[in-house]
Amino acid sequence: QVQLVESGGGLVQPGGSLRLSCAASGSILSFNTMHWYRQAPGKEREWVAGITSGGSTNYADSTKGRFTISRDNAKNMVYLGINSLKPEDTAVYYCNAWRSPNYNYWGQGTQVTVSS
Secondary structure, three states: OOOEEEEOOEEEOOOOOEEEEEEEOOOHHHOOEEEEEEEOOOOOOEEEEEEEOOOOEEEOHHHOOOEEEEEEOOOOEEEEEEOOOOHHHOEEEEEEEEEOOOEEEEOOOEEEEEOO
16 A cells, blocks of 8 residues: 655745645556645645646635645655645645545645744
């Protein structure tokens, strides 16, 4: 089974940027889609963005154009760039890998805190 490890989180001021990384222990091409989710304090886990094995991307409406998901198949890495960070972006961000018909893997998450 694949292992996913997120990194790149931390404390950032509002308006700043972060690039989160998700390192997979195996080929991410083994999965139909890779995703980022987040869970803010007191809220349910929320889907943020997804990218297919072919590179097609889609985003949650809540991102409002500030998030960019990308992948590097050769490095088995998935990234999430976040621009113009807001306090509302404060959450634990999780990497997810999905493969049909019923394979679904999660990382442990990386904390993003947006505060002055």
